[in-house]
Amino acid sequence: MKINTAEFIISNSDVKKCPKDNLPEYAFIGRSNVGKSSLINMLTNNKNLAKTSARPGKTQLINHFKINSNWYLVDLPGYGYAKVSKTTKEKFQKFITEYFEKREQLVCAFVLIDIRHEAQKIDLEFINYLGEAQVPFCIVFTKADKITEKKAEENIAAYREKLLTGDWEEMPKYFVTSSSKSVGREALLEYIGEINKEIFNRQGA
Ligand code: GTP
Ligand code: MG
Secondary structure, three states, rough: OOOOOEEEEEOOOOHHHOOOOOOOOOEEEEEOOHHEEEEEEEHHOOOOOOOOOOOOOOOOOOOEEEEOOOOEEEOOOEEEEOOOOOOOOOOOOHHHHHHHHHOEEEEEEEEEOOOOEEEEEEEEHHHHHHHHHHHHHEEEEOOOHHHOHHHHHHHHHHHHHHHHHHHOOOHHHHHHEOOOOOOOHHHHHHHHHHHHHHHHHHHOO
16 A cells, blocks of 8 residues: 555544544554654654654654545554553553543554563553453564564564463464564555455445
């Protein structure tokens, strides 16, 4: 799929104020600094669309970017940054869980995982939370440029192992990406394009 236009529409912390034009949307979530905003910029070929920073905690709100005038990419704040947290639910900001539980336009969440690290408890908790909330999701491994392909394969295998020994029967669909090297761009856009096609066909029927 080609991206012809990408425009920022609105930022807010209230799901009720998100765009109401009922277009399919795809949200990016994951630990602070994992590369959510960078991935949106990489997909749209626009370095200045979503704000990025080397310091965690840059994105603080729900940000809607309209693509080709008929679907949205959604940049969300990261989790795992605030030091004080108790129950699983409290680890994820309330407006984020509200977004996932209430946003009917959400077609698929992309859970970003830094490919360099071992499975982190908070990511596994978030993946399990999405499973319980019945939110369709894929895993997106980020920063693949920082390790060798061999090491990346080993880390993905370890991730699969970890999920399968937990609550999951199979490895969720996943992508390997690097925003700085534009790795994984075609695969992600093709995946989104296929789902959009189905949705638009259904609506046209
Ligand atoms: P928050 O908004 O704070 O939750 O972070 P984020 O997940 O949006 O991360 P962001 O895109 O701001 O990137 C964080 C840092 O990682 C920045 O310094 C990026 O340049 C860097 N980064 C992101 N993706 C990649 C990548 O694929 N490769 C490399 N080498 N660096 C990356
Ligand atoms: Mg961000």
